[in-house]
Amino acid sequence: MPAPNAFYAQSGGVTSVINASACGVIETARQHPDKIGKVYAGRNGIIGALTEDMIDTSVESDATIALLKQTPGGAFGSCRFKLKSVDENLAEYERLIEVFKAHDIGYFFYNGGGDSQDTANKVAQFAAEKGHALTCIGIPKTVDNDLPITDCSPGFGSVAKYVAVSTREIGLDLQAMYATSTKVFVFEVMGRHAGWIAAAGGLAKQRADDPPQLILYPEIPFDEADFLQQVQDCVERIGYCMVVASEGTCDAEGKFIADAGIKDAFGHVQLGGVAPTLVNKITANLGHKCHWAVADYLQRAARHIASATDVDQAYAVGKAAVEFALAGKNGVLPVIVRESVNPYVWSIGEANLSDVANVEEKMPRHFITEDGYGLTDAGRDHLLPLIQGEAYPSYEDGLPIYARLKGQTVPRKLTTEFAI
Numbered sequence: 001m002p003a004p005n006a007f008y009a010q011s012g013g014v015t016s017v018i019n020a021s022a023c024g025v026i027e028t029a030r031q032h033p034d035k036i037g038k039v040y041a042g043r044n045g046i047i048g049a050l051t052e053d054m055i056d057t058s059v060e061s062d063a064t065i066a067l068l069k070q071t072p073g074g075a076f077g078s079c080r081f082k083l084k085s086v087d088e089n090l091a092e093y094e095r096l097i098e099v100f101k102a103h104d105i106g107y108f109f110y111n112g113g114g115d116s117q118d119t120a121n122k123v124a125q126f127a128a129e130k131g132h133a134l135t136c137i138g139i140p141k142t143v144d145n146d147l148p149i150t151d152c153s154p155g156f157g158s159v160a161k162y163v164a165v166s167t168r169e170i171g172l173d174l175q176a177m178y179a180t181s182t183k184v185f186v187f188e189v190m191g192r193h194a195g196w197i198a199a200a201g202g203l204a205k206q207r208a209d210d211p212p213q214l215i216l217y218p219e220i221p222f223d224e225a226d227f228l229q230q231v232q233d234c235v236e237r238i239g240y241c242m243v244v245a246s247e248g249t250c251d252a253e254g255k256f257i258a259d260a261g262i263k264d265a266f267g268h269v270q271l272g273g274v275a276p277t278l279v280n281k282i283t284a285n286l287g288h289k290c291h292w293a294v295a296d297y298l299q300r301a302a303r304h305i306a307s308a309t310d311v312d313q314a315y316a317v318g319k320a321a322v323e324f325a326l327a328g329k330n331g332v333l334p335v336i337v338r339e340s341v342n343p344y345v346w347s348i349g350e351a352n353l354s355d356v357a358n359v360e361e362k363m364p365r366h367f368i369t370e371d372g373y374g375l376t377d378a379g380r381d382h383l384l385p386l387i388q389g390e391a392y393p394s395y396e397d398g399l400p401i402y403a404r405l406k407g408q409t410v411p412r413k414l415t416t417e418f419a420i
Helices: 018-032 063-068 090-102 114-129 158-175 196-202 224-238 274-286 297-301 308-326 376-386
Strands: 003-008 039-042 052-058 107-111 137-138 182-190 214-216 242-248 259-263 269-273 288-294 331-340 346-354
Touching: 003 018, 018 039, 018 063, 018 107, 018 308, 039 214, 063 308, 090 107, 090 114, 107 114, 107 308, 114 137, 137 308, 158 182, 158 196, 158 242, 158 297, 158 308, 158 376, 182 196, 182 274, 196 242, 196 376, 214 224, 224 242, 224 274, 242 274, 274 288, 308 331, 308 346, 308 376
Parallel strands: 003 039, 003 107, 107 137, 137 331, 182 242, 182 288, 214 242
Antiparallel strands: 039 052, 259 269, 331 346
């Protein structure tokens, strides 16, 4: 009897290292042909399972799969699609099981953040209730670093490195120009409810007055009057001010200061731009010449300056996911365990999907300075190991070489269509 196949899917916002996790899954599965048949990847995440639109990774060469480890983005396509509860939409769950049965899929690996682990958990529970032999293993990923239990989230270390490097470089530019030009620069980074990415900007600081002078965290309510005073005091003291602002900066009532008034597919508020909002306030009230930048996709796509530690961890959780499945585990995900701080030593542990689903791990208060605008030594000590090492991709003609998949579609077996 042939070994059951595996289904792998990527979910949510992609990272510069999520494909390293895919590489870990596929390479490890290939080492066990007696236990895992083919690895099918969902085209555009879980949607690929619902619509029976899957990619056959078995036709890809070992060399191409290996290149995934240095390729940013989501090689198979991702999605922002959250399964409703079984009571709300039973048809989605029945469709998943129908597709999995049709293609002899016995393993489900879902690579994503808290919402994605919720999906994997729901599928695991439903399959068990229906008596379908399906092993569900989550694979952690999120640039926001807000997954609980794990020491860090694969994808975060590389974003943190990009933000820290960019902050230092922007700071040098600002220092060169402030005398006759720009006085204030606002650098907007990701982080809806947790300030981990904004905190990474603080790693650029080497001396007390170095940029960034101010960091805005979602965990600290934004006080406009105090913020403007801080900016003015900084300009008067050293001549300029650099601000690293989380997109999730909000006021004392919890309202995002850049709330665009619409929501995404996960039900999250769509944010409309903290940086220009802050610059407008500074210009109107203080009159300083300002510039701003939004890191946006750049921070999560920047594989050329990825953290080697992050790449290693992303690959390791993909590899461990397959090993967990083969060991008979179900409804769990591999996590990063910090064994020691200096030197930074980590290992792979495990957590239940139910303990990770829809839970956000925010910045501890003792990582933020008392005034709410900086990074403490404890925060620095925690974050610094995660950006260590460079894992440069190989280059050709001055540009990085990234994997280009054949993307061969698995032939459909079902006659019914499914509308998303």
